[in-house]
Structure formats: C-alpha cells, structure tokens
Amino acid sequence: MQCAFLLFIxxxxxxxxxxxxxxAVTIEAENVQAVEGALLQLVNEHRQAIGAAPLxxxxxxxxxxxxxxxxxxxxxxxxxxxxNTRASKIAEAVxxxxxxxxxxxxxxxxxxxxxxxxxxxxxxxxxxGTFSHTAVSVKRAPDGQLYFTQLxxxx
Numbered sequence: 001m002q003c004a005f006l007l008f009i010x011x012x013x014x015x016x017x018x019x020x021x022x023x024a025v026t027i028e029a030e031n032v033q034a035v036e037g038a039l040l041q042l043v044n045e046h047r048q049a050i051g052a053a054p055l056x057x058x059x060x061x062x063x064x065x066x067x068x069x070x071x072x073x074x075x076x077x078x079x080x081x082x083x084n085t086r087a088s089k090i091a092e093a094v095x096x097x098x099x100x101x102x103x104x105x106x107x108x109x110x111x112x113x114x115x116x117x118x119x120x121x122x123x124x125x126x127x128x129g130t131f132s133h134t135a136v137s138v139k140r141a142p143d144g145q146l147y148f149t150q151l152x153x154x155x
Contacts, residue, residue: 029073029139031066032146036136038110039150043127043134046118055134060093061151062135068103069137069149078103078147086151094133096153100126104148110138113148130154 044054064086072078080101087099102123107113117123131152138148 029070029141029147032138032140035110035113035138035146039113039136039138039148040134042110042114043136043150046114046127050128052128053132055131055152058094058133058135058151058153060090060135061133061153062137064090065135065137065149065151066139068101069139069147072103072105072147072149073139073141076141078105090151090153094153094155096155098129098131098152098154100129100131100152102126102148102150102152105145107146107148113138113146126152 040055040057047054068082068086071081075081080103083101086101087096090096090099102117104113104116107116117127129152132155134150134152136148136150138146140146
C-alpha cells in the first residue's frame, strides 16, 4: 500500500486519501536505520541521474516522519492522517514553500520501496519534485512489517 501527498503552502492541497479525525495513537517502534539510509541514497541517486539536486537530510522532517510512522504502525494502515498539521509546522519552522509526503508498507527493502514509489506517477513526481530537504523514517512493526514515511520540503 502506498500513497503520495503534496501540499504547496498557500497554493493547493492534494491527496489520495482523506484525512481522518481520529485521535493520534502512537507506539514506540525502533528505526531500521540501514533501510532509511539506503532509501535516501536511492532517491538522491535517482535525482542526480535526472539532473536534480540531491536532497539534504533534515532532523526536523525526521522527527515528524518518525511520529507519523509510529502512528501508522499503531493503526496498522498507511495514511496521511494529520499531514496538514505536519506540513504547517515544518513550513512555519523553516519557512518552507512546499511540503510533501510519501508513505508505504508491504515492502521488505529500501529498493522495493523505491521501485514501488518510482512506479507510481504521484510518488515519482514527489521524489523528483523541486524540494531541497528530506528525511526517511522506516520502522518495523511488532508483526515484522516495515512502514515508511518520507517527508520533503522546499526551503
């Protein structure tokens, strides 16, 4: 399952899922840092191959990505629940002009997640978009399933 979400601050909002009004529920799952690093590397290698600048790592985006990945594990679903709040907080903190998010599960490796996003026009557009910063959160659920959140922003 995968879904892309993009918000251009003050311009437009698009989503492939509706935002839920359910209360936030999170758990503490451990990050799979090797997969996070590999996925970030794959995205940046692809961007360089198409002539786009590589994305700088953002601790701020990583914090929000981790919170959202924990939320998805707690609910057992991929979603963009509360994306507008995440995007607004990132935009306010770093004066971002655009914020976007890709989420996924049902992949076992960084390469599989990248290939899944690459095959989706919305996800691919986000990975290739005019962004300057990113962070990838990958966490393993108690059942062993990996959940992915990648946040992007343009500063």
